[in-house]
Amino acid sequence: xxxxxxxxxxxxxxxxxxxxxxxxxxxxxxxxxxxxxxxxxxxxxxxxxxxxxxxxxxxxxxxxxxxxxxxxxxxxxxxxxxxxxxxxxxxxxxxxxxxxxxxxxxxxxxxxxxxxxxxxxxxxxxxxxxxxxxxxxxxxxxxxxxxxxxxxxxxxxxxxxxxxxxxxxxxxxxxxxxxxxxxxxxxxxxxxxxxxxxxxxxxxxxxxxxxxxxxxxxxxxxxxxxxxxxxxx
Amino acid sequence: xxxxxxxxxxxxxxxxxxxxxxxxxxxxxxxxxxxxxxxxxxxxxxxxxxxxxxxxxxxxxxxxxxxxxxxxxxxxxxxxxxxxxxxxxxxxxxxxxxxxxxxxxxxxxxxxxxxxxxxxxxxxxxxxxxxxxxxxxxxxxxxxxxxxxxxxxxxxxxxxxxxxxxxxxxxxxxxxxxxxxxxxxxxxxxxxxxxxxxxxxxxxxxxxxxxxxxxxxxxxxxxxxxxxxxxxxxxxxxxxxxxxxxxxxxxxxxxxxxxxxxxxxxxxxxxxxxxxxxxxxxxxxxxxxxxxxxxxxxxxxxxxxxxxxxxxxxxxxxxxxxxxxxxxxxxxxxxxxxxxxxxxxxxxxxxxxxxxxxxxxxxxxxxxxxxxxxxxxxxxxxxxxxxxxxxxxxxxxxxxxxxxxxxxxxxxxxxxxxxxxxxxxxxxxxxxxxxxxxxxxxxxxxxxxxxxxxxxxxxxxxxxxxxxxxxxxxxxxxxxxxxxxxxxxxxxxxxxxxxxxxxxxxxxxxxxxxxxxxxxxxxxxxxxxxxxxxxxxxxxxxxxxxxxxxxxxxxxxxxxxxxxxxxxxxxxxxxxxxxxxxxxxxxxxxxxxxxxxxxxxxxxxxxxxxxxxxxxxxxxxxxxxxxxxxxxxxxxxxxxxxxxxxxxxxxxxxxxxxxxxxxxxxxxxxxxxxxxxxxxxxxxxxxxxxxxxxxxxxxxxxxxxxxxxxxxxxxxxxxxxxxxxxxxxxxxxxxxxxxxxxxx
Numbered sequence: 022x023x024x025x026x027x028x029x030x031x032x033x034x035x036x037x038x039x040x041x042x043x044x045x046x047x048x049x050x051x052x053x054x055x056x057x058x059x060x061x062x063x064x065x066x067x068x069x070x071x072x073x074x075x076x077x078x079x080x081x082x083x084x085x086x087x088x089x090x091x092x093x094x095x096x097x098x099x100x101x102x103x104x105x106x107x108x109x110x111x112x113x114x115x116x117x118x119x120x121x122x123x124x125x126x127x128x129x130x131x132x133x134x135x136x137x138x139x140x141x142x143x144x145x146x147x148x149x150x151x152x153x154x155x156x157x158x159x160x161x162x163x164x165x166x167x168x169x170x171x172x173x174x175x176x177x178x179x180x181x182x183x184x185x186x187x188x189x190x191x192x193x194x195x196x197x198x199x200x201x202x203x204x205x206x207x208x209x210x211x212x213x214x215x216x217x218x219x220x221x222x223x224x225x226x227x228x229x230x231x232x233x234x235x236x237x238x239x240x241x242x243x244x245x246x247x248x249x250x251x252x253x254x
Numbered sequence: 255x256x257x258x259x260x261x262x263x264x265x266x267x268x269x270x271x272x273x274x275x276x277x278x279x280x281x282x283x284x285x286x287x288x289x290x291x292x293x294x295x296x297x298x299x300x301x302x303x304x305x306x307x308x309x310x311x312x313x314x315x316x317x318x319x320x321x322x323x324x325x326x327x328x329x330x331x332x333x334x335x336x337x338x339x340x341x342x343x344x345x346x347x348x349x350x351x352x353x354x355x356x357x358x359x360x361x362x363x364x365x366x367x368x369x370x371x372x373x374x375x376x377x378x379x380x381x382x383x384x385x386x387x388x389x390x391x392x393x394x395x396x397x398x399x400x401x402x403x404x405x406x407x408x409x410x411x412x413x414x415x416x417x418x419x420x421x422x423x424x425x426x427x428x429x430x431x432x433x434x435x436x437x438x439x440x441x442x443x444x445x446x447x448x449x450x451x452x453x454x455x456x457x458x459x460x461x462x463x464x465x466x467x468x469x470x471x472x473x474x475x476x477x478x479x480x481x482x483x484x485x486x487x488x489x490x491x492x493x494x495x496x497x498x499x500x501x502x503x504x505x506x507x508x509x510x511x512x513x514x515x516x517x518x519x520x521x522x523x524x525x526x527x528x529x530x531x532x533x534x535x536x537x538x539x540x541x542x543x544x545x546x547x548x549x550x551x552x553x554x555x556x557x558x559x560x561x562x563x564x565x566x567x568x569x570x571x572x573x574x575x576x577x578x579x580x581x582x583x584x585x586x587x588x589x590x591x592x593x594x595x596x597x598x599x600x601x602x603x604x605x606x607x608x609x610x611x612x613x614x615x616x617x618x619x620x621x622x623x624x625x626x627x628x629x630x631x632x633x634x635x636x637x638x639x640x641x642x643x644x645x646x647x648x649x650x651x652x653x654x655x656x657x658x659x660x661x662x663x664x665x666x667x668x669x670x671x672x673x674x675x676x677x678x679x680x681x682x683x684x685x686x687x688x689x690x691x692x693x694x695x696x697x698x699x700x701x702x703x704x705x706x707x708x709x710x711x712x713x714x715x716x717x718x719x720x721x722x723x724x725x726x727x728x729x730x731x732x733x734x735x736x737x738x739x740x741x742x743x744x745x746x747x748x749x750x751x752x753x754x755x756x757x758x759x760x761x762x763x764x765x766x767x768x769x770x771x772x773x774x775x776x777x778x779x780x781x782x783x784x785x786x787x788x789x790x791x792x793x794x795x796x797x798x799x800x801x802x803x804x805x806x807x808x809x810x811x812x813x814x815x816x817x818x819x820x821x822x823x824x825x826x827x828x829x830x831x832x833x834x835x836x837x838x839x840x841x842x843x844x845x846x847x848x849x850x851x852x853x854x855x856x857x858x859x860x861x862x863x864x865x866x867x868x869x870x871x872x873x874x875x876x877x878x879x880x881x882x883x884x885x886x887x888x889x890x891x892x893x894x895x896x897x898x899x900x901x902x903x904x905x906x907x908x909x910x911x912x913x914x915x916x917x918x919x920x921x922x923x924x925x926x927x928x929x930x931x932x933x934x935x936x937x938x939x940x941x942x943x944x945x946x947x948x949x950x951x952x953x954x955x956x957x958x959x960x961x962x963x964x965x966x967x968x969x970x971x972x973x974x975x976x977x978x979x980x981x982x983x984x985x986x987x988x989x990x991x992x993x994x995x996x997x998x
Contacts, residue, residue, distance in 0.1 A: 030500070030503075030504055030591065030592060031414070031500050031503055031504075033414075033415070033416025033503065033684060034416070034684065036685070037684065037685065037686045040686060040702070071416065072413075072414040072499070072500060072503070074500070075414065075498070075499070075500025075501075075503075076414070076500075077500070130406075130678075130679050131409050131410070131413055131679045131680075131681070132678055132679070133413075133677075133678050133679070133680060133681045133682055133683065134678050135683075160683045162413070162681040162683060162684065164413075224683070226686070227683050227684075227686055230686060232689070232700060232816070233686060233687075233688065233689060233700070234689065
């Protein structure tokens with residue numbers, strides 16, 4: 022069960038993701054380099070947050086052209102688990118592995134806070150440790166996290182259960198008032214149609230280590246692990 | 255300064271920023287007149303910013319050694335031991351003048367510069383803090399723009415480079431209207447064996463420049479920082495550097511990878527006066543000479559003169575002293591990160607600083623002479639305002655009738671209100687070490703894999719130092735240590751940022767000297783040596799005059815077990831509220847006088863450093879014994895504000911009764927020092943009181959934490975405060991928003 026954390030110039034959450042898999046999950050993990058075309062023996066890939074290529078042009082716009090992303094696409098096409106967090110989510114939308122795009126926060130400012138989220142669909146390999154309707158706390162830290170997609174795309178995603186997490190109040194209420202960045206339908210995290218590629222702005226790794234007072238995020242990694250293990254039989 | 259300006263423009267050394275006597279001295283050192291390249295070398299190295307010409311003689315007061323001090327002043331940053339063969343390195347730096355003119359870039363490059371100082375020690379940068387001072391926004395939009403841009407600049411740089419911004423302060427006074435203060439601090443972590451030094455040893459070793467290209471940005475920044483800010487400062491715009499945090503991130507990764515190998519003998523950040531000062535300092539430490547060929551320096555602009563290349567302050571550059579024969583190996587690692595490491599010169603044995611252009615010597619001076627900037631001990635005269643302010647008596651102000659309203663106004667006041675508006679723009683969670691977030695007394699970071707952590711604070715109080723420079727400075731060190739102690743950390747050491755006006759004015763020099771003495775006294779009493787710092791003088795403008803004397807203290811502390819981590823918020827309904835320390839009838843220098851009565855006057859509250867030490871040792875001891883549920887120090891706004899803050903953060907109320915024969919406003923809002931507010935359960939409360947008595951310290955059980963979300967304060971059976979926690983929270987939470995709202 023090998024995990025890979027994809028490293029771009031400017032990735033800055035790679036070590037945190039590495040820590041979550043290595044120290045919290047206790048599973049083997051290695052860094053993957055953006056110039057590599059062969060990702061080697063990995064079962065799940067994390068595309069971490071940060072400012073790949075300094076966010077030049079647009080967040081994720083340059084990273085998605087790197088050689089490793091061609092390999093990541095192939096990995097996903099073959100059913101491999103890919104999760105993009107924050108900038109990783111932006112890279113996945115830029116590479117069209119996930120629909121929509123991430124616009125600047127409606128407050129026009131970078132926003133870092135411990136954010137309550139509602140689990141919208143717990144019936145996926147990335148969220149099975151939760152129950153639908155659970156309220157969890159993951160930190161957010163982004164300037165471009167305002168999720169947008171065309172209305173028919175959104176309708177399709179909603180109908181398919183592709184929304185995994187929505188921003189909400191501590192009581193679980195989803196409304197415009199509790200939406201920190203202006204995302205359409207308060208969307209915080211999504212999954213692709215085939216159910217193996219996830220993108221989310223909140224950072225599950227940052228709430229995976231209970232020593233920091235937050236532990237809700239661990240469920241994402243445990244869900245993935247259990248499904249990978251059962252897949253491998 | 256004015257005498258220099260009068261009709262002496264023709265002397266080139268005056269234009270370069272040197273005095274007649276300095277010019278005379280340097281010609282004596284050289285044995286001849288300098289050429290333009292050589293003159294530029296001296297002008298930069300002998301500026302206050304590089305040479306500490308006015309502050310160096312005063313540094314002798316500082317305690318700089320101690321059992322935990324691994325590296326004191328003199329390197330890129332100081333280092334302290336945190337046990338287990340692990341160390342942290344930290345320093346602060348000012349970027350006041352650049353931030354006044356180009357606030358976004360000025361603040362951003364301030365963050366970048368101090369991160370590189372930490373990197374140059376061989377450490378991984380794990381946290382940033384900042385101390386910001388602005389004028390009151392008032393009617394005009396300019397100050398709001400400054401605030402917004404400075405905060406944006408700090409956030410953009412720190413967020414991108416991946417170093418969490420975990421704490422600091424934002425303070426306001428019109429003393430900073432024309433000259434805001436932007437001081438940034440960075441903290442790095444490493445194993446003791448990984449420490450690097452800024453030294454150019456080994457004759458024949460190569461000087462390699464890594465990182466960004468060199469351009470004309472930041473021309474003469476060191477000397478720009480060493481003169482008054484003028485109103486018409488467009489010509490200084492060339493002295494502003496432009497930051498690239500993406501480059502910095504790559505530089506960090508590449509440098510740390512190179513440091514893992516045995517290729518490098520010395521490292522120095524290129525800060526003020528760029529290639530020049532970094533190479534002079536490394537050569538001087540080794541007693542060697544260096545030669546640098548400006549033609550070899552990768553440039554982004556054409557036709558740069560040799561002296562421009564030498565003093566450029568282009569950002570994101572480092573100097574590596576690389577073992578002869580290892581240059582290609584170093585370059586290979588930089589290549590991996592799409593960077594270059596380029597040989598620009600070598601270490602020599604002749605003790606000379608030689609500048610070449612295409613192999614031809616264009617300047618040559620003794621290394622020691624560049625480091626031997628003349629120092630000045632100037633006349634100190636007690637500022638005239640002190641006669642009046644020291645004579646202040648409490649009776650001069652009438653006590654307001656509605657004390658609830660006073661509390662609400664104080665909670666919403668710029669210096670006290672929540673700074674969430676600011677720190678939610680900073681990534682304070684990245685690197686996954688932040689245990690106690692911004693908005694608390696001290697930020698606490700864990701050390702991964704260990705049951706220990708570090709406490710980080712940055713504090714100042716310009717008003718205190720304006721009203722009593724010596725005691726004011728003592729108070730800041732004491733308050734920093736209080737913030738550490740209440741968080742469960744044992745204070746270790748400080749870095750100081752000395753922000754003052756023009757020292758050539760005797761009243762300013764007095765403030766500088768007295769503040770340094772005050773810092774020194776407190777550091778000795780509290781056993782927190784000074785391991786490095788920064789001086790920023792000439793902070794004044796023709797329109798607004800001199801800033802308040804503003805020493806800023808960055809302090810680190812050691813949390814010996816994460817079980818000791820303590821926060822300010824009340825935890826449980828029914829817990830007892832305990833006040834440690836004596837409340838005196840002191841209104842002088844308070845936030846209350848400033849905000850409510852519009853008066854900056856009076857003396858700074860009394861401070862007994864021996865008692866302070868005893869009280870801090872006691873508080874840390876009872877925290878370590880596990881007796882304390884919450885702890886908060888009493889500072890701006892006094893007892894009532896501290897109580898309200900513990901209630902707001904804990905979403906609980908408090909019912910408190912005192913028995914003190916004094917004015918209600920002094921009791922509630924006076925800032926008597928050496929006080930702490932704790933909460934504890936019943937059994938622990940008895941022990942806390944008992945242990946205090948054994949130490950001869952005052953500990954009064956003043957009330958209970960309540961579920962009813964009200965704050966009640968009685969004194970001698972008279973009701974002084976009766977207000978809901980929600981009203982307090984609203985004032986506290988919205989203060990900064992209101993400040994930033996454009997009315998017009």
